[in-house]
Amino acid sequence: KNTIDQIAAGEVVERPASVVKELVENAIDSGANAVTVEIKGGGIDMIRVTDNGSGIEKSQIRKAFKRHATSKLTCIDDLYTIHSLGFRGEALSSISSVAQVDMITKTADDLTGTRYTINGGEEISFEEIGAPDGTSLIVRNLFYNTPARKKFLKTPQTEGSYVGDVMEHLALDNPTVSFHYINNKEDKFSTTGNGDLKEIIYRIYGRDISVSLVPINVSDNGYTLEGYLGEPSINRSNRNFEIFFVNGRYVKDKVMSKALEEGYKQYLMMHKFPFAVLHLRLDPSMVDVNVHPAKLEVRFGNQPALYDFIKTHVENTLRSHEM
Ligand code: ADP
Numbered sequence: 001k002n003t004i005d006q007i008a009a010g011e012v013v014e015r016p017a018s019v020v021k022e023l024v025e026n027a028i029d030s031g032a033n034a035v036t037v038e039i040k041g042g043g044i045d046m047i048r049v050t051d052n053g054s055g056i057e058k059s060q061i062r063k064a065f066k067r068h069a070t071s072k073l074t075c076i077d078d079l080y081t082i083h084s085l086g087f088r089g090e091a092l093s094s095i096s097s098v099a100q101v102d103m104i105t106k107t108a109d110d111l112t113g114t115r116y117t118i119n120g121g122e123e124i125s126f127e128e129i130g131a132p133d134g135t136s137l138i139v140r141n142l143f144y145n146t147p148a149r150k151k152f153l154k155t156p157q158t159e160g161s162y163v164g165d166v167m168e169h170l171a172l173d174n175p176t177v178s179f180h181y182i183n184n185k186e187d188k189f190s191t192t193g194n195g196d197l198k199e200i201i202y203r204i205y206g207r208d209i210s211v212s213l214v215p216i217n218v219s220d221n222g223y224t225l226e227g228y229l230g231e232p233s234i235n236r237s238n239r240n241f242e243i244f245f246v247n248g249r250y251v252k253d254k255v256m257s258k259a260l261e262e263g264y265k266q267y268l269m270m271h272k273f274p275f276a277v278l279h280l281r282l283d284p285s286m287v288d289v290n291v292h293p294a295k296l297e298v299r300f301g302n303q304p305a306l307y308d309f310i311k312t313h314v315e316n317t318l319r320s321h322e323m
């Protein structure tokens, strides 16, 4: 049973960045509008996510760390079935089975908070403690009890940079949540939560890019595209700055990339790529987000229509900005 837990955990928890993503999504789900994330040693040594959300009621704490959505999982074969179901209800149980976890949580209705410690899936302590409203989760020594998995991690510096990417995408995806991100005691960025996407881009990527952003906001044919296009002269040498969200989820997608690059075509130098942050919204039935729940791929229903929509509007927006 414990082995199955650890294998299942490997599917949800690949590396520190995936832990951070799950914990921040839980924080946002709990209604938090301020989330602080601090990591040490690339997130392998320590990840702390603190929120001002609902907190967890004392009677619900142990339950939160039990695998619920997929408690039917009893053999290795079932793991394959999970792919199609999505991994909901897996994060805390998975993370706590492969790390040392400390949680401090308090709801507004409770007078005291609780500190709960669980290491490698085993409860260590459950005690009353004074705490502010909200939840703070500390994850230490990721994969300390699964050395085979730990071997697949890259250097702390590289793992830390993956966490940084995830934090940037979360901040860009949630403009009304205030984020603060700290890596090895160094303040990386913070956002105000005032809803201004342009200001978030400024705070993450700096002044050079943000002074010359071209806003785009178009709706057509069941698609809505909203965000900012970098000044055509600001070219990049890789696609890391083609930042796409589909219905509020960060994705990497070839159709969107190609369409964006085609829209920029006359401005781009050879082998260069644009800077863009784009939120695409469309009817959920027109996009399959469950190609793999933990991965960044999606599959669109009508690719040619989407391609034309993005390319045409990017082109038109850039052209009208020039004049
Ligand atoms: P899921 O989010 O899919 O329900 P998780 O394992 O991520 O599964 O979380 C289990 C449960 O723990 C959540 O459903 C929620 O009730 C509770 N929980 C987790 N993190 C928080 C948090 N930061 N604030 C409040 N409740 C939380």
Ligand code: MG
Binding pocket: 022, 025, 026, 089, 091
């Ligand atoms: Mg969750």
